[in-house]
Amino acid sequence: xxxxxxxxxxxxxxxxxxxxxxxxxxxxxxxxxxxxxxxxxxxxxxxxxxxxxxxxxxxxxxxxxxxxxxxxxxxxxxxxxxxxxxxxxxxxxxxxxxxxxxxxxxxxxxxxxxxxxxxxxxxxxxxxxxxxxxxxxxxxxxxxxxxxxxxxxxxxxxxxxxxxxxxxxxxxxxxxxxxxxxxxxxxxxxxxxxxxxxxxxxxxxxxxxxxxxxxxxxxxxxxxxxxxxxxxxxxxxxxxxxxxxxxxxxxxxxxxxxxxxxxxxxxxxxxxxxxxxxxxxxxxxxxxxxxxxxxxxxxxxxxxxxxxxxxxxxxxxxxxxxxxxxxxxxxxxxxxxxxxxxxxxxxxxxxxxxxxxxxxxxxxxxxxxx
Amino acid sequence: xxxxxxxxxxxxxxxxxxxxxxxxxxxxxxxxxxxxxxxxxxxxxxxxxxxxxxxxxxxxxxxxxxxxxxxxxxxxxxxxxxxxxxxxxxxxxxxxxxxxxxxxxxxxxxxxxxxxxxxxxxxxxxxxxxxxxxxxxxxxxxxxxxxxxxxxxxxxxxxxxxxxxxxxxxxxxxxxxxxxxxxxxxxxxxxxxxxxxxxxxxxxxxxxxxxxxxxxxxxxxxxxxxxxxxxxxxxxxxxxxxxxxxxxxxxxxxxxxxxxxxxxxxxxxxxxxxxxxxxxxxxxxxxxxxxxxxxxxxxxxxxxxxxxxxxxxxxxxxxxxxxxxxxxxxxxxxxxxxxxxxxxxxxxxxxxxxxxxxxxxxxxxxxxxx
Numbered sequence: 001x002x003x004x005x006x007x008x009x010x011x012x013x014x015x016x017x018x019x020x021x022x023x024x025x026x027x028x029x030x031x032x033x034x035x036x037x038x039x040x041x042x043x044x045x046x047x048x049x050x051x052x053x054x055x056x057x058x059x060x061x062x063x064x065x066x067x068x069x070x071x072x073x074x075x076x077x078x079x080x081x082x083x084x085x086x087x088x089x090x091x092x093x094x095x096x097x098x099x100x101x102x103x104x105x106x107x108x109x110x111x112x113x114x115x116x117x118x119x120x121x122x123x124x125x126x127x128x129x130x131x132x133x134x135x136x137x138x139x140x141x142x143x144x145x146x147x148x149x150x151x152x153x154x155x156x157x158x159x160x161x162x163x164x165x166x167x168x169x170x171x172x173x174x175x176x177x178x179x180x181x182x183x184x185x186x187x188x189x190x191x192x193x194x195x196x197x198x199x200x201x202x203x204x205x206x207x208x209x210x211x212x213x214x215x216x217x218x219x220x221x222x223x224x225x226x227x228x229x230x231x232x233x234x235x236x237x238x239x240x241x242x243x244x245x246x247x248x249x250x251x252x253x254x255x256x257x258x259x260x261x262x263x264x265x266x267x268x269x270x271x272x273x274x275x276x277x278x279x280x281x282x283x284x285x286x287x288x289x290x291x292x293x294x295x296x297x298x299x300x301x302x303x304x305x306x307x308x309x310x311x312x313x314x315x316x317x318x319x320x321x322x323x324x325x326x327x328x329x330x331x332x333x334x335x336x337x338x339x340x341x342x343x344x345x346x347x348x349x350x351x352x353x354x355x356x357x358x359x360x361x362x363x364x365x366x367x368x369x370x
Numbered sequence: 371x372x373x374x375x376x377x378x379x380x381x382x383x384x385x386x387x388x389x390x391x392x393x394x395x396x397x398x399x400x401x402x403x404x405x406x407x408x409x410x411x412x413x414x415x416x417x418x419x420x421x422x423x424x425x426x427x428x429x430x431x432x433x434x435x436x437x438x439x440x441x442x443x444x445x446x447x448x449x450x451x452x453x454x455x456x457x458x459x460x461x462x463x464x465x466x467x468x469x470x471x472x473x474x475x476x477x478x479x480x481x482x483x484x485x486x487x488x489x490x491x492x493x494x495x496x497x498x499x500x501x502x503x504x505x506x507x508x509x510x511x512x513x514x515x516x517x518x519x520x521x522x523x524x525x526x527x528x529x530x531x532x533x534x535x536x537x538x539x540x541x542x543x544x545x546x547x548x549x550x551x552x553x554x555x556x557x558x559x560x561x562x563x564x565x566x567x568x569x570x571x572x573x574x575x576x577x578x579x580x581x582x583x584x585x586x587x588x589x590x591x592x593x594x595x596x597x598x599x600x601x602x603x604x605x606x607x608x609x610x611x612x613x614x615x616x617x618x619x620x621x622x623x624x625x626x627x628x629x630x631x632x633x634x635x636x637x638x639x640x641x642x643x644x645x646x647x648x649x650x651x652x653x654x655x656x657x658x659x660x661x662x663x664x665x666x667x668x669x670x671x672x673x674x675x676x677x678x679x680x681x682x683x684x685x686x687x688x689x690x691x692x693x694x695x696x697x698x699x700x701x702x703x704x705x706x707x708x709x710x711x712x713x714x715x716x717x718x719x720x721x722x723x724x725x726x727x728x729x730x731x732x733x734x735x736x737x738x739x740x
Contacts, residue, residue: 032456035403038489039479042569050536071536077569079475086402103508105449109409119408137508138473140572143532146516150529159520159529162513166420166441199412199447202510 033123038083042139043131043218043225045077050144078218079138083118084127092253092352092360093127093226095219099235101165101204103137104130106234110337111196117336120345126352129222129229133237134214135205142208163204167194170201173295174333175285184285186330188338197334206236212247219244223251230254230356235333239263242273252276254356256348259283259333261300262307267314274316277355279348280304281321283331283338297333317355321347403493408453412509413501413588413595415447420514448588449508453488454497462623462722462730463497463596465589469605471535471574473507474500476604480707481566487706490715496722499592499599503607504584505575512578533574537564540571543665544703545655554655556700558708567704576606582617589614593621600624600726605703609633612643622646624726626718629653629703631670632677637684644686647725649718650674651691653701653708667703687725691717 051070081104082093096118098106107118107130121128135141148154165173168180176191177183183191206213219240223229230253231241238260245252246269255278262280265273282304286297304320311318323331323344331338338344421440450465451474466488468476477488477500491498505511518524535543538550546561547553553561576583589610593599600623601611608630615622616639625648632650635643652674656667674690681688693701693714701708708714 030407033405033408035405037400038403039483039485040475041479041483042566045569047537047568050534069536069538071538072568073534073536074565074568074571079473079569081478103449103510105410105508108451109411113409113411115409132508138475138502138572140473143534143573146529146532147534149519149526150531152526156519156522156526156529159516159526161520162516164420164443164513164517166439166443167417168439168441195444196412198417198442198444199415199449201444202508203513 033119034086035122036084036086036088038081040079040081042077042079043222044134044214045074047072048075048142048144050147073142073144075140075142076134076214076218077139078134078215078222079132079140080129080222082127082129083122085122085125087125088127090357091126092356093129093229094121094256094352095129095131095222095226095229095231097131097133097215097219097231097233097237097240098136099233099237100206101163101170101201101236103200103202104132105200106334107336110190110341111193111200112190112339113193114341117341117345120342121349124345124349126349127226129226131215131219131222133206134218135209137202141205145208160205161207163207165201165204167198169294170198172289172293175283175289175297176332178288178290184288184330186284187332188284188330188340189332189334190337190339197337204236213240213243216240216243216247220248220251223253224248226251228253228360230256230352232256232258233260234258234336235260242278245273245276249276253360254352255279256281256351257304258335259297259300260304262304264303265307265310270310270314270316274311274314274318276316277359278308278311278316278318279321279351279355280308280319281335281344281348282323283333283335284324284329285332319351319355321351403489404456405492406454406456406458408451410449410451412447412449413592414504414584415444417442418445418512418514420517443512443514445510445512446504446584446588447509448504448585448592449502449510450499450592452497452499453492455492455495457495458492458497460727461496462726463499463599464491464626464722465499465501465592465596465599465601467501467503467585467589467601467603467607467610468506469603469607470576471533471540471571472605473570473572474502475570476704477706480560480711481563481570482560482709483563484711487711487715490712491719494715494719496719497596499596501585501589501592503576504588505579507572511575515578530575531577533577535571535574537568539664540568542659542663545653545659545667546702548658548660554658554700556654557702558654558700558710559702559704560707560709567707574606583610583613586610586613586617590618590621593623594618596621598623598730600626600722602626602628603630604628604706605630612648615643615646619646623730624722625649626651626721627674628705629667629670630674632674634673635677635680640680640684640686644681644684644688646686647729648678648681648686648688649691649721649725650678650689651705651714651718652693653703653705654694654699655702689721689725691721 096107108116132139149159171180233240238257241255258281308318308320466477478486502509541550603610608627611625628651678688678690
């Protein structure tokens with residue numbers, strides 16, 4: 001491990017941007033940010049009738065009244081926050097969706113206080129849409145399965161699982177190092193700020209969702225609403241762009257999947273995906289984790305190599321971007337927050353330029369404002 | 371009711387901005403937005419050891435592993451998203467905190483697609499900080515009480531209450547009209563877009579919080595971090611600014627409380643609040659709701675009139691801004707989303723200029739970036 005990492009650091013030195021360019025980048029980040037527009041909205045959502053049955057003990061007034069009468073709530077809506085730069089209509093918008101136990105915070109200010117991919121892409125003239133997964137963060141979740149248990153009408157064994165990844169789990173699943181609090185010597189994650197990442201980790205209620213995840217449906221609908229968008233997913237949501245395309249590809253101009261297992265698709269499904277440019281990204285140390293962990297990154301990588309090959313065999317335009325193969329070493333699972341996050345964003349933007357924007361030309365799209 | 375509303379509309383006509391000024395405002399909203407900086411971070415948060423005990427049935431791999439081993443999670447952190455305009459250092463920052471069953475979406479794009487208070491204040495050169503309450507949205511919540519019930523170690527009657535206000539409850543508590551789907555004729559809420567408000571309504575887990583709400587503590591800490599801030603709360607969080615000031619007033623330069631009941635404070639507490647300029651706002655139709663509803667707005671208003679009088683008696687600078695008393699009629703509980711939200715924001719900004727900024731002068735504060 002150590003020998004390899006030392007070698008890796010030497011290679012990184014040879015491909016990193018010159019110091020003057022790095023300083024230029026930092027300087028650019030401090031320039032005022034100009035936006036043509038920004039805002040937030042929801043995609044989808046439907047009414048659900050609820051008949052609350054508070055437990056015998058009741059709740060302190062006046063809150064009890066909020067639960068006391070039957071009525072409708074809205075569920076399965078997806079919250080989206082967007083920023084459009086002045087020349088944003090020259091580029092296909094990018095929709096970014098976070099992974100398990102996280103929110104759209106994933107793409108914002110990094111744990112060590114640098115700008116995240118959302119602002120970076122905006123500064124590179126890309127309209128960016130951050131979606132909180134359905135059942136997470138500002139999208140809310142359906143509380144009725146919990147309240148049914150509380151009222152006694154359903155046994156506690158049927159209470160939905162609430163996933164809460166511990167710091168210990170995050171450390172190894174996110175590949176900060178082989179064991180908790182033992183970082184890889186060449187690790188790119190800003191490990192001195194890992195406590196700030198832990199604050200981003202919030203309970204995951206996806207177990208409350210139906211089999212066809214509404215986030216997939218809303219991502220496809222968002223592509224249609226935007227008259228074309230690139231969908232990007234990470235980890236838990238890594239294959240959501242493809243799942244959205246299998247529901248409705250009509251608004252989807254590109255698929256970017258970052259670090260997840262790739263499922264086996266049917267020939268018909270592969271043929272459908274093959275019509276959309278696809279980028280799959282993986283970081284480093286995929287095979288350097290102890291066996292028996294929560295995630296098996298080497299197996300995930302292999303499954304996605306097979307997926308990329310299948311898509312290309314069907315005439316598609318799919319690319320596996322394995323960062324170590326490009327001479328970029330030490331990247332964690334949270335690569336959009338790694339120290340070289342700007343460099344990785346530039347790789348994605350170059351891919352967008354070549355594989356998506358060149359095929360969609362200059363655009364003039366309506367504002368998503370209602 | 372109808373007679374009063376007709377009268378109200380006539381009065382509104384006499385005080386509303388001239389049409390040309392309104393057009394100017396709409397034009398300004400379309401101008402590019404320039405930001406000196408933006409980003410997000412967390413305030414507070416502590417580690418909590420969890421010992422997951424999944425039910426006998428287990429979970430599908432690989433998710434089971436996320437729950438299988440004991441470890442730490444982070445709880446009670448408060449997510450904050452900020453934007454600082456170019457001349458933001460000339461003004462005291464404003465921290466906006468949302469109410470029950472809502473998130474910071476409250477302050478963003480309105481249900482009918484206009485810019486919300488957050489962007490409006492930024493365009494008026496105010497640094498704005500939007501905080502998701504602890505236990506809500508991107509701040510996450512502590513899942514351990516739920517998982518304890520699921521594992522069988524705690525009875526289901528001890529499951530925390532999850533508040534989910536129905537559309538029916540929202541309609542009357544937010545004073546859109548006296549009965550569900552019956553709007554006030556002079557109502558300012560964009561009622562044709564009420565479905566978009568319903569999508570903002572997400573489950574409220576504040577019942578999982580300790581008696582001293584961590585949101586109060588983190589709001590006070592945010593004021594200190596910013597070397598001075600105005601705290602604004604609404605509804606459930608309406609009195610949070612005062613609660614924060616009672617914990618640590620050192621970073622709090624102003625208190626803005628919108629539509630909530632005001633509790634009775636001790637003389638010492640009133641004396642502490644009296645050192646900070648305080649604005650209390652209420653909309654219209656406080657006494658026009660059927661008796662027996664979840665909220666009693668007339669009683670809330672009376673309690674806050676008493677609070678304002680107490681603060682002023684103690685030498686403070688407190689103001690009750692009851693909009694109908696200013697000739698502004700028809701405002702709902704969601705007044706920051708009402709059709710005249712820009713006009714109401716201007717009233718708040720004028721209050722800030724006179725009662726806060728004039729006393730704090732030109733400022734030069736460090737960036738909140740870590």
